[in-house]
Amino acid sequence: MEEIKSIQDYESRIKRVIVTEDQIKEEIKKAGKWIDGIYDGKPILLVSILKGAFVFMADLCRAVSVPCEIGFMCAKSYYQGTVSTGIVNITMDLEQDVSSYHIVIVEDIVDTGRTLNDVVKLLKARKPLSLHVVTLLDKPSRRVVEFKPDYSLFTIPDYFVIGYGLDCGEYYRNLPYIAEYNA
Numbered sequence: 001m002e003e004i005k006s007i008q009d010y011e012s013r014i015k016r017v018i019v020t021e022d023q024i025k026e027e028i029k030k031a032g033k034w035i036d037g038i039y040d041g042k043p044i045l046l047v048s049i050l051k052g053a054f055v056f057m058a059d060l061c062r063a064v065s066v067p068c069e070i071g072f073m074c075a076k077s078y079y080q081g082t083v084s085t086g087i088v089n090i091t092m093d094l095e096q097d098v099s100s101y102h103i104v105i106v107e108d109i110v111d112t113g114r115t116l117n118d119v120v121k122l123l124k125a126r127k128p129l130s131l132h133v134v135t136l137l138d139k140p141s142r143r144v145v146e147f148k149p150d151y152s153l154f155t156i157p158d159y160f161v162i163g164y165g166l167d168c169g170e171y172y173r174n175l176p177y178i179a180e181y182n183a
Contacts, residue, residue, distance in 0.1 A: 004171060013168070014175070015182035018161060019154055024136075024177070025059075027153040031134055032063025034151055035104060038132065043067040045101040045128075047094065049119065050074040052108035055165035055173065056136045060106055071096055075115050088118045098128040108165050109137040113147035120147075137161065137178065154178075 004010045035044070046068050048057035054072075061068055074092035103123060110116055116133060123131055138152035160183065162168050163175030172181070 010171065013182045014162070014172070015180040017177050017179050018156060018159065019137075019164075019178040021176040024153070024164060028056075028059050028063050031060060031151060031153055032065070035060075035064045035132075035134070036066055039066045039102055041066055042102055043069070045069050045071055045096060045098065045103050046106050047071045047073060047103055047123075048106045049108070049115070050092065051173070052165045052167065053106050053136070056108055057106045060134070069096070069101075073119065075119050088115050090119070090122065094123075098123060098126045101128050103128045103131045105131070105133045107133060107135040107149070109139060109161070110135045110147065110149050110152070111139045111142045113143045113145040116149070117145045117147045136164070137166075 004013075044064075044066055046057060046061055048054055048070065050072050051074070057070065061070060071094045072092065073090065073094055075088055075090050105116070105119065105123070107116055116135075120131065120133065132150040134151045135149040136153050138149055138155045139158060140155065141158045159180040160168070161178050162172035162181045163178045165173050166178065167173045168181050
């Protein structure tokens, strides 16, 4: 990614809005009800995959009514660019012993599927009571491993997207909507 030199340069890289702030809010309410319906009052552990899912996690945890704890993992396959390296690194793991939890992994985007596939395998090996994956965005056209999230708020075409926690070179996470990045 080229260095951003001005606010105009920053704004010029926002090609177009793909999902509005209002659409995100509406779908998060539905996702919260879906989670409530599955767990019917049973406590859960919401696991955010950092850094991208932190904004989504903050809103989703307020949309559920079941008792919930939160945990964080950092798993990445993107570094400074716009293309996955294909190598998934777990750089921060959960502190909780997951064997006594119903886990809901909260992810920003399922792209190639590698990251979530590896995280799910890791957590399932620790024998949680149950495990589901909720993703803000699903990009099935990019899948290189067989992986399907349990709940997707939005399915999108093969765009590199930014905003609402998603970044390019650490910028744009603060946008309240999801936009296509103008490379």
